[in-house]
Amino acid sequence: MSVAKMYRDEHKSRLFRAGEQKRRVYFVGDGAMRVYVTGHSGRNVTLYRVNPGELCPINLRAAMSKDGALASAKGVDGLIAATMGVDDFRKLVANDADFRTFVIESITSRFDDVIRQVAEITTRSVDYRIERFFETHIGKADGAGVLHVTNEDIATEIGATREVVNRKLHVLEQAGIVELGRGRIRILAADKLLRIK
Numbered sequence: 001m002s003v004a005k006m007y008r009d010e011h012k013s014r015l016f017r018a019g020e021q022k023r024r025v026y027f028v029g030d031g032a033m034r035v036y037v038t039g040h041s042g043r044n045v046t047l048y049r050v051n052p053g054e055l056c057p058i059n060l061r062a063a064m065s066k067d068g069a070l071a072s073a074k075g076v077d078g079l080i081a082a083t084m085g086v087d088d089f090r091k092l093v094a095n096d097a098d099f100r101t102f103v104i105e106s107i108t109s110r111f112d113d114v115i116r117q118v119a120e121i122t123t124r125s126v127d128y129r130i131e132r133f134f135e136t137h138i139g140k141a142d143g144a145g146v147l148h149v150t151n152e153d154i155a156t157e158i159g160a161t162r163e164v165v166n167r168k169l170h171v172l173e174q175a176g177i178v179e180l181g182r183g184r185i186r187i188l189a190a191d192k193l194l195r196i197k
Contacts, residue, residue, distance in 0.1 A: 004082035009075030016059065019068040024083040026059055028052050031079035033059075036156065037071045044156045045121070047071055048113035055106035063089070077140070121159035129158035130168055134193050145187040 007026065009015075015033060016022045026033060033050040035058055050056045050073075062069035063086045075081075084092075092099050120129055133154055134147075141147045151169060155162040169185070172178045177193050179186040187193060 003088040004084045007079070007081045007083050009079040009081075012074050012076055015073040015075055016062065016069050017072040018070060020062070021066070021068050022059060022062050023086050025063050025086065025089045026050075026056060027082045027084070028054055028056075029080045029082060031075060031077040031081075033073050033079060033081070034076045034157075035059075035071050035073045043161065044072075045159045046157045047117060048110050049076075050110070054109070055103060057107045057110045060103075060107070117159065126158070126160050126164055126168055129160065130154065130165065130172075131193070133158050134187070134190075138187065138190060138193075141187055145190075146181075147185045147187065148183060149185060150183050 004027070009031070015026065018037065028050050030052055032052075033056055034046055035048050035050065035056060036044045036046045038044050047058075056073065058069055058071050059073065061067070093103060120132070124132075137147055137149070151165045152162050154160075154169075155165040158165070169178065169180055172193070173180050175192070177187075177189045179188055
């Protein structure tokens with residue numbers, strides 16, 4: 001991918017916003033890209049995350065069409081990505097069957113993620129969604145069992161309000177399952193945390 005340029009993000013910067021046309025395609029190498037929509041109230045809801053080795057279909061659509069992006073995206077977890085201009089991307093898709101397969105698989109995988117997220121928000125309890133959040137993020141805890149996330153991060157990721165997440169986390173703290181701090185949650189009893197459904 002000699003036509004690609006490297007992009008590093010340590011500050012959770014916005015990569016693109018809804019309505020914006022981006023003429024570069026991101027390929028996540030490390031960290032992740034969080035793709036989200038913002039409601040009229042200003043509340044964000046995560047649609048999906050683009051992890052290492054994956055491609056973002058919303059970014060791809062905005063780059064390939066004359067329309068702007070349908071959602072916004074931020075780099076998270078120390079995003080490192082390769083970026084490619086849309087013309088070079090089109091040439092690669094036209095000339096490389098393996099790359100075409102990668103693009104199709106990446107798009108269908110993200111579509112699956114969006115359907116799962118909508119299903120969870122509309123059919124699962126907040127307790128269940130918090131449990132799933134911890135299940136998918138527990139590996140990011142440091143050696144002391146601390147996840148560096150805010151209640152707002154969790155609310156955005158699971159499609160709930162910050163106030164509801166605050167109440168649920170305080171119940172977990174009172175039960176001795178977590179210890180809450182500013183911008184961090186220390187996991188005290190992971191076995192209990194992953195059974196709160």
